[in-house]
Amino acid sequence: MDSAQVDAYLLRLGAARPERPTSGALRELHLRHLRTVPFENLSIHLGEEVVLEEKRLLEKVTRSGRGGFCYELNGAFGSLLTALGYGVDLLAARVYDDEGRAGIPFDHLALRVRTADGDTWLADVGFGAHSHYPLAYGERGEQDDPGGRFRLADAGPDAAGARGGGGPAGAGDLDVMRDGRPQYRLETRARVLGDFAAGAWWHRTSPLSHFTRSLVCSRITEDGGRITLGGRTLTETAADGTRRKRELGTGEEVLAVYRERFGIELDSEPGVRARNHTE
Numbered sequence: 001m002d003s004a005q006v007d008a009y010l011l012r013l014g015a016a017r018p019e020r021p022t023s024g025a026l027r028e029l030h031l032r033h034l035r036t037v038p039f040e041n042l043s044i045h046l047g048e049e050v051v052l053e054e055k056r057l058l059e060k061v062t063r064s065g066r067g068g069f070c071y072e073l074n075g076a077f078g079s080l081l082t083a084l085g086y087g088v089d090l091l092a093a094r095v096y097d098d099e100g101r102a103g104i105p106f107d108h109l110a111l112r113v114r115t116a117d118g119d120t121w122l123a124d125v126g127f128g129a130h131s132h133y134p135l136a137y138g139e140r141g142e143q144d145d146p147g148g149r150f151r152l153a154d155a156g157p158d159a160a161g162a163r164g165g166g167g168p169a170g171a172g173d174l175d176v177m178r179d180g181r182p183q184y185r186l187e188t189r190a191r192v193l194g195d196f197a198a199g200a201w202w203h204r205t206s207p208l209s210h211f212t213r214s215l216v217c218s219r220i221t222e223d224g225g226r227i228t229l230g231g232r233t234l235t236e237t238a239a240d241g242t243r244r245k246r247e248l249g250t251g252e253e254v255l256a257v258y259r260e261r262f263g264i265e266l267d268s269e270p271g272v273r274a275r276n277h278t279e
Helices: 003-013 023-036 042-046 054-063 070-083 193-205 251-262
Strands: 087-095 108-114 120-123 143-145 148-154 174-178 181-191 217-220 226-230 233-237 243-247
Touching: 003 023, 003 054, 003 070, 023 070, 023 120, 023 217, 042 193, 054 070, 070 087, 070 108, 070 120, 070 193, 087 193, 108 181, 108 193, 181 193, 217 251, 226 251
Parallel strands: none
Antiparallel strands: 087 108, 087 181, 108 120, 143 148, 148 174, 174 181, 217 226, 226 233, 233 243
C-alpha cells in the first residue's frame, strides 16, 4: 500500500494522517470507518466478483466509493493500519446464530491491532451492528461502548470438545460477547487474507448464507445511531435505540438513499439475485 493509496483511504474517512500509530488515533479511525464505509453485500447481488486481494479491496473502498462485508472491510482496514505503522494480525472467527451454534470456519474476519503506546485491541469494522470503538484485547471484564456492553471471554470447548488455540495457556479461542450474548468465537492464531477465500466464497454462493438471501447496506450515523437499507425497507435507529421504519415506494427513491445516505452510486436498483449455487 503506497502513500497515495493511504491518502485516498484517509480522504474517504475524512481523517488526517496520524503522527504516530497510537490507541487514540486507532479509536478515531475505527469510528470514522464505521460512519463512512458501509457494511453492504451489494456485490453478491450485482454479480460483482469478491476478490480478497489488497489492490482490489482498496480500489473498491477508495476509487469506487463502496463498502463490503467483513472480509473486505476488515481486510482493507487492516492494510491501512499496517501502512500507518500499526502491528496487525488477521483473526478468524465463527459467528454464533440465534440458537448459539457456531458457523463455518473462517466465517468472519477481525483484527488484532498493536499500537505504539503498547496496547493491543480487537478492531472490527465489518460485523454490522457491533462496537463503535476497538475493544481492549487483553481485558476480560465488561467494556462499555456506544454499541453495547462487550466482553472478551476465554471460550469453553466447542461442539467437538476442542478449546482451540493449541498453544500455551491463555492462547485458546475467545468468545466475543455483546450485552451478555455471544457474537462470535475468535481464534487467536494469526492468518493471512487468502485463508478467508473459502469462507467468502461460501457466503457469496451458499443458499444457507444470509448474504445470498437478502440485501443490506448499513452504517453508523454521526449522532451515534444507525441507518440501514434492506431491500426497500429503510430503518433509522437513534442513539437511544428507538427505531423508525419506512418502505420506499420506487426504485428512484432507493437509488437516492444509496447515493445521499451511503455515498454509493448505482445505475439501477439492486434486487436479491437468484443463484444456482454451482459457482
